[in-house]
Every structure is written in C-alpha cells, then in structure tokens.
Amino acid sequence: MKHGSYLRDLLSYLHVAAREENSETFTRWVNVSHVVASITDGTEFALDTQSIGELDVLLTALEKEFQDFETDHTRVDFSLGHYANLSRVWVGQAYELIRCIKQRLSATPRSKRKAQISEDFLECHRLLEATRVVLFKREIAGGAKMQRSKPIVLRREGSEELIQYTHGMSAMTENMKVFPTLGCVGWHVFGAELPDGGQIISRTELSPKVLAVLEALKSEV
Secondary structure, rough: OOOOOOOHHHHHHHHHHHHOOOOOHHHHHHHHHHHHHHHOOOOOHHHHHHHHHHHHHHHHHHHHOOOOOOOOOOOOOOHHHHHHHHHHHHHHHHHHHHHHHHHHHHHHOHHOOOOOHHHHHHHHHHHHHHHHHHHHHHHOOHHHHHHOOOOOEEEEEOOOOOEEEOOOOOOOOOOOEOOOOEEEEEEEEOOOOOOOOOOOEEEHHHHHHHHHHHHHHHHHO
C-alpha cells in the first residue's frame, strides 16, 4: 500500500498536537535553550535543547493517555513498547546535553564561568548517567570503581537468583518498570554514586529535574 505523505503528515500532527497540549512546558524548553546557547557560546546545543523539549512534550502527552492503561487483549497493542523506545531516546539526548554543559563549565576557571554547577545539577547528571549506562551499555555506572572495593552481586529481576557482576563482561538487564498511575516507564538503575540497592527512577521524575536544573543556570547568566 502506498501512503503518499500520510506517515509524514501524521508525524508532524503528533508533534504539533503535543506542543499545543503542553504549550507552557514547551515554552520553558525554548526559553532555556537560549540560556544554553549563552553558556556554550553557540546555537548547536540550543537546537539540541529544543529537540529534547519537543520529544519531552510528546512523551508527556502520551503519558497522560497511558495513565491507568490496560491492554485490550482483543487486539495486539505495541503502543507502550513504542513509547518506551522513545523514552530511551529521550534519556540519551538529555544525558548528552547535561554532560556537555557540565564538561564545558568544569573546564572553565570558576571565576570565568557563565554559570556554576549546583548540587542539583550534579544529582541530575548522576541519575541520567546511571540510566543511560544500563540502557545503552548494559553496565553499572562506575562498576569498575565499585568492584575495586567489593564484589558486586545482583538479584535477578523477579527471582531469588543472585548474579555475580563483572564490569565489562556482564550484560545488565534493562529492568524497565511501568508506573500505571503516572502513565510512564522507569528503570531500576545502579551506580557507584547511588545507594547500594540501586534506585528506581521514572521518566516523569527525570523530565522536570532536567528542565529545572537548566532553568537554574539562568540566574548565573
């Protein structure tokens, strides 16, 4: 079947509808992109920020529809899986933006920085890094450092089986979780700078954290 421009039009409609539904949040992303441009001395990261914001409001709109989601078993429904895939993309984009800003500010003498790195910013970076590492590298963030002090033993999800973790060799499961009341997915992540038992983090928790720490940079610009 030839669709013509059907799929392109549908994709554009989805993003336009999501921006309209979450116009206030998208405006915040656009505004903070100018702050990012000032800090990084360029427009490239500003465009990245707006792209992250555009995907964020689309995911937020989907999360509203997934609240108390129950699968209709009379038909195959892969929508939650598609949403989860987009959530992974968002995590990767958000992490790289926060990492790049942190890297550039850290490389600049404190007296010459256009913004300072707050503890909230560092906490956001730690959570995104731990999530990104388990999603895309199937590892524990800082796992090599952790292993130097003590062995890492994990409990296999949904069972009592214990697994010896070897950094660089063991493949971590994604440990994705669905939060029906929030309509979103989240992940059980581990890291050298997280609690010993790891931490469960949802996308709806990460999203406002990222936006808030970026907006907090504004006061320093």
